Amino acid sequence: MYNYTKQYINGEWIASTGEETIDVYNPATEEKIGAISSGTEDDLNKAVAAARAAFPDYAQTTREERIQLLENIATEYEKRKDKLINIMIEELGSPLSFTEEVQYTMGYNHFKATADALRNFEFTEDRENSFIQKDAIGVAGLITPWNFPTNQISTKLASALASGSTVVFKPASYTPFASILLTEIMDAAGVPKGVVNLVNGKGSTIGNGISNHPDIDFVSFTGSGKVGSQIMQNGAKDIKKVALELGGKSPIVVLEDADVETVARTAISNIASNTGQICSTGTRIFIPKGMYQSFVDMVQKLVPEYPVGDPKDENTFMGPQVSKDQWEKVQDYIQQGIDQGGDLIVGGTGKPEGLTTGYYSRITMFGNLPHDGALAQEEIFGPVMTVFTYETINEAIALANTTIYGLAGYVVGNDPDNLRKVAKNIRAGRITINNTASDFSAPFGGFKQSGIGREWGDYGIEEFLEPKTILGLPK
Ligand code: NAP
Numbered sequence: 001m002y003n004y005t006k007q008y009i010n011g012e013w014i015a016s017t018g019e020e021t022i023d024v025y026n027p028a029t030e031e032k033i034g035a036i037s038s039g040t041e042d043d044l045n046k047a048v049a050a051a052r053a054a055f056p057d058y059a060q061t062t063r064e065e066r067i068q069l070l071e072n073i074a075t076e077y078e079k080r081k082d083k084l085i086n087i088m089i090e091e092l093g094s095p096l097s098f099t100e101e102v103q104y105t106m107g108y109n110h111f112k113a114t115a116d117a118l119r120n121f122e123f124t125e126d127r128e129n130s131f132i133q134k135d136a137i138g139v140a141g142l143i144t145p146w147n148f149p150t151n152q153i154s155t156k157l158a159s160a161l162a163s164g165s166t167v168v169f170k171p172a173s174y175t176p177f178a179s180i181l182l183t184e185i186m187d188a189a190g191v192p193k194g195v196v197n198l199v200n201g202k203g204s205t206i207g208n209g210i211s212n213h214p215d216i217d218f219v220s221f222t223g224s225g226k227v228g229s230q231i232m233q234n235g236a237k238d239i240k241k242v243a244l245e246l247g248g249k250s251p252i253v254v255l256e257d258a259d260v261e262t263v264a265r266t267a268i269s270n271i272a273s274n275t276g277q278i279c280s281t282g283t284r285i286f287i288p289k290g291m292y293q294s295f296v297d298m299v300q301k302l303v304p305e306y307p308v309g310d311p312k313d314e315n316t317f318m319g320p321q322v323s324k325d326q327w328e329k330v331q332d333y334i335q336q337g338i339d340q341g342g343d344l345i346v347g348g349t350g351k352p353e354g355l356t357t358g359y360y361s362r363i364t365m366f367g368n369l370p371h372d373g374a375l376a377q378e379e380i381f382g383p384v385m386t387v388f389t390y391e392t393i394n395e396a397i398a399l400a401n402t403t404i405y406g407l408a409g410y411v412v413g414n415d416p417d418n419l420r421k422v423a424k425n426i427r428a429g430r431i432t433i434n435n436t437a438s439d440f441s442a443p444f445g446g447f448k449q450s451g452i453g454r455e456w457g458d459y460g461i462e463e464f465l466e467p468k469t470i471l472g473l474p475k
Contacts, residue, residue, distance in 0.1 A: 002034030007043050008183045010050035011193030017042040022173050027093040027320040028311050028358040036176045039201030044209045047197035051139045051166040052215055054194030059136045059164040063118060066162055070115035072189035077108050084181055088149050091175045093319040095311045107150030113440035114158035117458040131473040134465040136164030138217035141210035143170050145223045146322055147277040149178035152222045155455045163464035168197045170206045174322050211235055225449055243453030243463050245445060247379040248407030251400035252282035253422045255413025263412050264298035266435060267385060272306050272318045272363050276383035280408035284376060286396045289389040296345050303363055308352045320359040327359035330382030334364050337375050342366035371402060393418055397425045406447025
């Protein structure tokens with residue numbers, strides 16, 4: 001049982017000023033695995049005061065000191081590999097192989113990639129008539145969701161620390177323990193007192209308190225559009241800068257010359273990885289009309305190769321949804337697809353056979369649904385895909401862009417001209433051609449309602465800086 005009911009403020013673990021706690025559950029067993037503090041406004045005020053007091057000195061640290069700090073954090077992160085993996089399996093239900101290869105690795109890569117970006121980052125620019133200097137933004141409030149317990153917060157922490165800013169952060173209440181471990185990592189790495197402060201608690205109290213706090217200069221938020229919009233409104237009151245990483249409904253465009261097995265595997269792994277709980281995953285697939293039946297046959301043949309079940313089993317591909325609420329939401333969308341007369345290619349409502357305990361869904365794909373319906377347009381955050389056919393590339397691009405979102409896009413096929421054409425014309429922040437591996441030095445973020453701003457690498461550092469122009473600076 002993890003009982004972590006203290007807050008980390010000014011370099012120390014201290015008791016909350018409130019008595020309330022929030023229980024945390026394992027979504028695979030439905031059992032309670034621990035509790036955290038349901039923090040108070042007082043806790044938040046103390047954390048912000050500590051971050052404010054630490055800011056002047058931390059902002060003056062050198063590039064070399066901050067690179068060393070990020071490298072120390074990466075080293076301490078590596079030392080706790082097993083603990084981090086176990087915690088994420090328990091609190092999120094993330095399968096062992098995915099947790100090791102993706103969840104754990106992404107968190108690590110952000111500290112390394114940001115240290116590398118910092119080595120060559122231009123903090124000043126000498127122009128003919130002016131001198132431009134980029135200053136740390138000040139105190140940043142970081143709010144993160146549950147779907148990648150170390151990735152989401154690591155990119156924000158790395159960028160903030162690289163810029164010379166200090167932070168107060170609040171992880172999601174479903175998955176707080178990886179963040180608590182990350183805070184121990186910050187401490188062990190020698191992050192100075194007050195530079196990183198953790199306040200656990202409810203979104204409505206601590207999250208809302210961060211976006212309303214007069215002494216926080218910048219809020220970097222990852223989560224739902226609904227809460228992102230609320231944060232923008234709160235921030236507007238005192239003209240606080242906000243960066244928002246929100247949802248998606250990303251398209252996969254398949255070219256005529258694509259290999260059908262690759263297409264089917266791309267489709268299944270997009271919706272089943274992390275149980276479909278990935279903001280940038282491909283959830284709408286556009287297939288040439290003539291390929292539809294062979295795609296359906298291939299998906300039906302391959303789905304059994306993606307086992308759903310116990311996240312601790314190394315053969316499991318897909319674990320449970322994070323919570324009962326999320327499971328019910330997914331079930332509701334699948335029922336809507338059935339009610340609307342969609343062709344159920346695989347999956348359906350209910351739990352997979354033999355899994356009675358745990359919030360397990362079935363890998364589900366629908367064909368023959370309308371482009372403007374809920375399943376084609378709304379973010380489900382579960383293993384559900386809608387399959388559409390097209391006749392021309394231009395039609396596929398237009399359909400791919402028919403969404404309020406613009407976080408990511410995918411293209412599968414061979415013809416270089418068509419790969420280029422689709423990739424360049426999808427209106428989204430990150431396009432992946434033929435499952436190319438990720439690049440942690442390149443920007444991540446969304447067009448349209450998928451967000452404002454960018455994270456990762458040098459673009460991530462940039463978010464935490466204020467450019468200042470000095471005219472007439474003595475040479
Ligand atoms: P969420 O409900 O918006 O929660 C995200 C965070 O905001 C949590 O820490 C939550 O705290 C907090 N929060 C809740 N209400 C708040 C309020 N009124 N003011 C400030 N903070 C508040 O989102 P989620 O369900 O955890 O995450 C899923 C969403 O995140 C999806 O839409 C997904 O696409 C998006 N996402 C986007 C990216 C990206 O990079 N673009 C990455 C991952 C996820 P509690 O946990 O205590 O409620």
